[in-house]
Amino acid sequence: MAPDVAHTPQEEVEEIEFHLLLEAIFSRYGYDLRGYAPASLRRRVLAVLAKSGLGNLGELQHRLLSDPSLFADVLDDLTVHVSELFRDPGFFRVFRERVVPVLRTYPLVKIWHCGCGTGEEVYSSAIVLSETSLYERTQIYATDVSPGALDAAREGVYSTEQVETFAENYARAGGVGKLSDYCTDGYGRIALKEPLRKNVLFFQHDLVSDQVFGEMHVVFCRNVLIYFGHDLKSRVLAKLARSLCPGGFLCLGSSERLARPGEWGFTEFAADVSIYRR
Ligand SMILES: C[S@@+](CC[C@H](N)C(=O)[O-])C[C@H]1O[C@@H](n2cnc3c(N)ncnc32)[C@H](O)[C@@H]1O
Numbered sequence: 502m503a504p505d506v507a508h509t510p511q512e513e514v515e516e517i518e519f520h521l522l523l524e525a526i527f528s529r530y531g532y533d534l535r536g537y538a539p540a541s542l543r544r545r546v547l548a549v550l551a552k553s554g555l556g557n558l559g560e561l562q563h564r565l566l567s568d569p570s571l572f573a574d575v576l577d578d579l580t581v582h583v584s585e586l587f588r589d590p591g592f593f594r595v596f597r598e599r600v601v602p603v604l605r606t607y608p609l610v611k612i613w614h615c616g617c618g619t620g621e622e623v624y625s626s627a628i629v630l631s632e633t634s635l636y637e638r639t640q641i642y643a644t645d646v647s648p649g650a651l652d653a654a655r656e657g658v659y660s661t662e663q664v665e666t667f668a669e670n671y672a673r674a675g676g677v678g679k680l681s682d683y684c685t686d687g688y689g690r691i692a693l694k695e696p697l698r699k700n701v702l703f704f705q706h707d708l709v710s711d712q713v714f715g716e717m718h719v720v721f722c723r724n725v726l727i728y729f730g731h732d733l734k735s736r737v738l739a740k741l742a743r744s745l746c747p748g749g750f751l752c753l754g755s756s757e758r759l760a761r762p763g764e765w766g767f768t769e770f771a772a773d774v775s776i777y778r779r
Contacts, residue, residue, distance in 0.1 A: 509637045518558035519543055526561050527642075530572055532646070534707045536578065536733030542579070547609045549578050552651040577649035583726065584621040585663065586680070587670035588723075589755045592774040593625060599771060600750055601633045604718055610639040613717045613744065615708055616725030617643040618653030620693075624683075625674075626721065628698040632677050634714055636700060642714065644706035658691035708737050720745055724754035738765055742779060751777045 517616070521536045523542075534542060546558070551737050555561050562650040565572050583776075604610045610630075615622050619690050623643045630636040664686070672679040685693040720741050726734050741751055742765035751767060753775040754760075762769050 513654045518562070519546060520563045521563075522546065522558050523702060523726045525566055526572070529564045529566050530569070530576075531578065531710065532707065533608075534728045535595065536709065536730050536736075538730050539691060539730055544622060545579050545581070549575055552578070564728060566744065577647050580645075580647045580650065582647065584618045584724075585670060586621045586659070586667040587625045587674045587676075588621065589774070590670045592674075592675035592723075592752070592755065592776070593629060593670075594673070595635065595771045595774045595776060596626070596752070597629045597675045600719065600776065601629065601635060602765060603634075603748075603750075604635060604639075608719060610635060610718050611716060612639060612641045612719045612721070612722040613714065614641065615645075615706065615741075616722055617654055617703075618650050618724075619647050619659075620657055621659070621664075621699060622704075622721060622723060623654060623692045624657055624697050625671075627701065628671070628676070628683055629674070631697070639700055641701040642717075643701050643703045646707045647706060651703055655698075657698065659692050659693075661686060661689050661691055662676065667691075668716075708740070709733065713740045714729045715744060716746045717744050717749055718746060719752065721752045724757070724758050742766055745779045747779060751779065753777070 504739060513743065519539075520535075527533050550558060550561050553561055553564070555564065614626070617623050620643065623641060627636060627641065631637050643654060645654065654699060664680075668680045683697060684693050686692070708722075721742055722737075726737065729737060738759070745751060750770065755775060757775055758772070759765075759767055759777060762772075766779055768779075770776045770778040
C-alpha cells in the first residue's frame with residue numbers, strides 16, 4: 502500500500518512498517534484495524550512502541566506475533582476508552598424525555614451498547630431506565646472489542662476524582678434523585694450498585710468482523726465511529742441499520758453525524774444530539 506504521508510526516508514519506512522504491522526495483527530489474531538482512521542491509530546501505535554522500549558515497528562511486530570499475551574495488552578492500548586457517567590447530558594435528557602416514551606410502547610425492550618468502553622454509558626442508560634420504570638422489561642447487551650475495557654465495565658468501579666462532574670452531568674441529564682443513590686463509595690472509588698447490572702450482558706464483540714444481532718430497539722454506538730476511516734464507518738453503519746427493528750433508534754456521539762439524512766434508511770429524530778430513527 503502506498504504511504505499516506507511520507508517526508509523523510511525514515512518516515513517512509515515507518516509508514517510501510519505501520520501498514521505491515523496492521524496486516525500482521527490481522528493475519529495472526531483476526532483483529533482488523535486496517536480500516537481505522539490512520540492518523541490517530543498511528544499515534545497510538547507509536548505510543549505503544551515508545552512504551553515497549555523496542556527500537557522500531559518491525560521489532561514490535563515480531564514481538565506481537567510471538568507473544569499473544571503482549572498482544573492482549575496492546576489491543577487495550579490501541580483502543581481509546583475515555584468516558585464519563587452521563588457523558589453529554591443533553592443527549593441523555595433527550596433519551597429520557599423523547600426516546601423512553603416511545604420505548605414504553607413495547608412489551609420488551611432490547612438495547613445494544615456497542616463499543617461500551619468501560620461501562621459508564623451502560624450504567625447511565627440503566628439509571629434512566631430505572632427512574633422511568635422501564636428497566637425491569639429491558640435487556641441490555643453491552644459489547645466492546647477490548648477485553649480490558651469489558652472487565653472494567655463489568656466491575657463498574659470508577660475513581661471519585663470525577664464524581665462531581667458525574668453528579669452534575671446526572672442532574673443536567675434530568676436525573677430525578679441523587680447519583681449517590683446508585684453507588685457506594687470508599688477508598689477513592691465509587692462502585693455502581695448491583696441492581697443496575699441485573700439485566701446487562703457484557704461480552705466481547707468486534708464491530709468490524711462479527712455479525713450483529715437483530716431486532717434491537719436502540720443501538721448506542723457513541724464515540725466509536727470517530728476512530729474509523731470513511732469506508733469502515735459506512736460498513737459499520739450499514740450493520741447497525743440491519744440490527745435495528747423498524748422505528749428503532751441509533752444514538753451516535755456528539756461529534757458523529759450521518760452524512761445525509763436517509764442514509765441506510767435513517768431519519769433524523771434529534772439531530773442536535775445525534776439520535777436517528779430507522
Ligand atoms: C471512546 S470509547 C466510547 C465509550 C462509550 N461508548 C462512550 O461514548 O463513552 C470507544 C470504544 O470503542 C471500542 N472499539 C474500538 N473499535 C471497536 C470495534 N471494532 N468493535 C467494538 N468496539 C470497538 C473501544 O475499545 C472503546 O472502548
